Amino acid sequence: MAVTLAFDVYGTLIDTQGLVAMLRAIVGDRAPDFSRAWRERQLEYTFRRALMQNYVPFAVCTAQALDHTCDRFKAPLTAEQRAAVLEAYRTLPAFDDAADGLARLRAAGFRLYAFSNGTAEAVRTLLDAAGIAELFLGIVSTDDLRSYKPNPAVYSHFLRAAGAAGAETWLVSSNPFDIIGALSSGWRAAWVRRSPDAPFDPWGIQPTVTVPGLRDLAAAIAG
Template sequence: MKKNTVLAFDVYGTLIDTQGVLAALAQVMGDAAPAFSKQWREKQLEYSFRRGLMRDYVDFSVCTRNALDYACLALKQPLEESTRQELMAVYKTLPAFPDALAGLKAAKEAGITCYAFSNGSASAVEGLLQHAGILDYFTGVISVESLQTFKPNPDVYQYLLNTAETKADNAWLISSNPFDVLGALNHGMKTAWVKRSDEAIFDPWGEEPTVVISNLTELVSSVDSHLI
């Protein structure tokens, strides 16, 4: 492993399981919870894309809350304000995926510099990673809030490279989100797509991730095999 390799980990959906909100949703709406969670997450991302294109930045938590309100309307779940606030609070304590700790430990043992790289605010991400017990594995948290835009704006990936004091050839974006992987590829970075489900589809844009892994325990060996 080259010692100057930098790994930038997406947080929501890659290290942290956004479906960790399902238990709380199930207590509120029973069998409707999976569909509601899916709608909530999809709209959260859509709102961040739209805000970025409109150059109308808000904290990612605002996108999350707006998406929650949309899901309530779309799926006819008239939740009380107190319940909505409780669900938003759950987002601050979402669990890490089971393989996250082992994958980060392997990277640290290999001497790789790791950053958390997120659409979320630095304070929110730090709190989330601290709660999940994995914050100490990162050299730092790099948030889009400094630029007031969202992934996959190319400026965000350049900001990552500048902050990490590295070049695209030495930097890897690790993400389960295809839009994020494509954004990093577009900026010349290497990428690892974390395909956690056989049903996951990578956007057919004529570009492919540098490596595809099913969980983070495969990351170090996969990255190492692609270094010259």
Template sequence: MTTLAFDVYGTLIDTRGIQMTLADMLGDDPLAAQITRRWREKQLEYSFRRALMAHYQPFSVCTRQALNFALSEATVTLSDDQCDQLLMAYRHLPAFPDAVGLLQQLSSMGVRAFAFTNGEAAIASELLTNAGLIDELDGIVSVDLLRTFKPDPRVYQHFLETADTLAADTWLISGNPFDILGARHAGWRTAWVRRTEAPFDPWDEAPDISVTCLSDLPGKLGL
């Protein structure tokens, strides 16, 4: 049976949603966009570093430290309360417009669909509940139990064991090329959701399929 593993941040959930909260605080949309982009970049970088160093801290810690860096780099000072507000807003990010309809369609078709995330399970559950997606998913698989992050090969095996599926029957659906490459390395099939105009990483590997909108996925997968 085909099993779909959906990355959360950047695939189902739009991390750019935090920009509006930050812009309200700063009164400066371009600066808020700059900080939001840098925050996301450092959030991922810190998770990669910690995985390589085998010095785990939860994704929420990486997120807080990345925010501190992005603000410092932009020479912006926010109060502790404002930083806490931003971090709480990270649990209320919006779903991409195409996410709800696609998950509802898959659910009605009986296709198994899981959230597969670097975030802690409780935080991911809160986020997906707030975004109106949780009821359409068969479960949440977090890397937190392994104390490492994607694209560590162990996390992809952890998903297979948790979801009781085989690599050959499993598709990773992700807007993040590093995640696609990690899943391919683990023997999964992959679908890249191209959320931006950025090209795919030039590693002489490519996802099995690419879509610009999640609504195109069932047809591409032959469901």
């Protein structure tokens, strides 16, 4: 069986910091810090909701995290600004290496799937806007289980949906929590360390391979 690669979307293929320029017009020089805080709160909300079994779609977590970040930064948005920011989040830009890296992997014979906390519709919108949707065999969303990564059930759900075996499946993610979740479920995992300063969680569980970007992935997995 060909090796299956399950690609995290937000932060791995798609740049969650891609709205900094838009946010700068609203919150000024605090835009990079605002954007990072928004992303951190978004993920925290998914963790909390998964643990509480109190599910709402990822877009709701994103919107509520934006509201919290505005309160934290004392930066209220008008209704029009809020709507515009959330609409722009639906078409965040892809990283520069996404299209080329994915095309190389597809040509090398890997089975490529998008595997995301986002709903299938939201992920399809992102991938279409980035021009990379056709490189994937399909999209698997944690929304199907009304839960979020790193719940072990969502990794099992992916294997069923993709017709894959854990021993022949790799998660590809820039998010350490996701890497650890997949490894704990019996997968292999490639950590895309997009910043040389990015730390990995000190849990005694290490990625199978670490790469700086998607263009390096095929050689790392083969090696």
